[in-house]
Amino acid sequence: MSTTPHTQPHPPHREPDAPRDLVGIGIGPFNLSLAALAHPLTELDTAFYEQRPTFDWHSGLLIDGARIQVPFLADLVTLADPASRWTFLNHLKARDRLFPFYFAERFHIQRAEYDAYCRWVAASLPGLHFGHQVDAVRWNPERDVFEVDFTQLDTDGEAEALGRTYTRNIVLGIGTEPYVPDPLKPLVEAPAVPVVHAADYLTHRDTLLAADHVTVIGSGQSGAEIFLDLLRARPAGREKLHWLGRTEAFAPMEYSKLGLEHFTPDYTRYFQTLPEGVRDRLVTSQWQLHKGIDTDTIAAIHDELYHRTLHCGWPDVVLTPGVQVRTAGRIATSKVELHLEHLQQDTRSRLTTDAVVLATGYRERPLDRILAGLDPYLRRDSSARPRVDEHFRLALDPSISGSDCHIYVQNAERHTHGVGTPDLGLAAWRSATILNSLTGKETYPLPTRTAFTTFGLDQQSQPRIPHARHAQVLTPLVDKTPERRS
16 A cells, blocks of 8 residues: 555646745756655655756666676655555566566566666656756845756757756755766767776777777776676777776675675665764775675676687686876877876886776765855865755755755765765665755655664664564663772
């Protein structure tokens, strides 16, 4: 039985200058999740804006056979409302693929299939405005609302019309952007030799396959998938591939059952209560929870390499972890020279290659540009980062928050909410949390406990155990050493 109303909403007539309840900026999976869960809430007037002409999710990495690292239940809505019409299973039913999926027995779907599911939702869900570039956000103190200025773009991406909308609340889902280390930025910006970020891999795949020697830099999942794809496409004995990583090993992603509990609402809430310095240390130390390589991908790479030894001897590949690129330059415009440093041996060497793929990850897009007009109202931490509360709201000056107007963020709060911030598995829960805050009621009932692990010793960190006897309360340690007589 559904936990929420599922009547088909009929948008009420609204005046052009009437403020909306919520405006979303950016339409990636996270804001698409929010839009899908907001869809049946007839009391909310929402609109979402996206600069791109259509939904697009890591299109350069939709490598054939590559799978997402979360189960299909981590779709846009299921973990908040499994009866929603926007579930992945309903997508399969609408495409007459439900029984084939049932027999396929796939808990982790292909990345291209997840993208197709999101596109299905985006094409069917009302209130999504693609081809709309948000230019500025301001606070209007006379009306106690936000002003959102946007440019409507034509099919060529050129400005077609200007517009403005008013809203009491905003949710930022502007996503991440490819990260290129400083020593390699000049190579990416120059023409000739292909030096591409993994985000654009499929766009340049044919060019990379034609190169005599290719180097992949980056020891995470994207680097592994790209190395495997290139390896499979190159002739045995003449692979001519280098795979370099800064980490000490091509390490597997932490995927144990209790390790996965770091991607639960329980851990997210716990992390948010920690001191800023502790949070910063944890974000750095927990890299293997989300930056490691799926064990199936590691196995596939080893299997492919081993298979090639059967008839052709050892393949012409070099896999070296613990290496950083110090500097890089072009040689006669036709090759790239990488100056490498081995971090354990403290040695340096040079590598000449014909093409480079930078699987160097992503960074949160800074909020400062889109929120430049609100900078005086933002409250920041000691590192000048926006403070985010437990409801995923930016901390704002009381002159705004006192008007019950808020700015929510999605995937811009790793420094306050931890390793699960970019994880698709928390998308529906975070969206439901935002909507509950927005409506001021439990519109989507959320679980009281989601992990067997209790992450803290204090009472506030211990979640309530539903429908069960409470575990014995932990007794604080007391120093029982008898006092010495004077």
